[in-house]
Amino acid sequence: MIIAGGDSIANGFQQQYAGPNGDYLYHEYQMRSWWDQGYMPPPCIPSAKQQCGPPAPYVGVGPLLWLSYGDNPPPGAHFNPVLAAERIWAWWWQRQPIGQDAGYYPMALLIRKGLGVTP
Incomplete structure (x- = not known):
C-alpha cells in the first residue's frame, strides 16, 4: 500500500505506479476539505447613516x-426559510x-x- 498527497500526485505519481503497466490500483481522495465562507457577514458599505471601520478580512453574503x-443570491434577495430548509436537508442527508x-x-x-482489495 502507498499513500501520497499534495505535489507528488500532480507530478505523475499515478502514472508511475498505477499506469497501464503499473502494479497498483489507484484512488484519489479529497482530504482536509474546507467550505467556502459565504456565510460571513457582507462587506460594510459606507453611507450617510453608516460609517465603516477597517475592512473585514473575510466577507460573504451573510448567513441567512x-x-x-x-x-x-439574486439581486434584492431576502431570507427564504423554505430554500434554507431544502439546502440544510440536502447537506444533512x-x-x-x-x-x-x-x-x-x-x-x-x-x-x-492481486490482493482482492480496491482503494
Missing part, C-alpha cells in the same frame, strides 16, 4: 442569504455543500493489484 441561495466546495488537499491511496 447563504443558507437560502448559496454564494450568489446527501452531503451536498451549501456553498462552493472547491478547496481541498488531495490524497492518493494505491494498493497492489
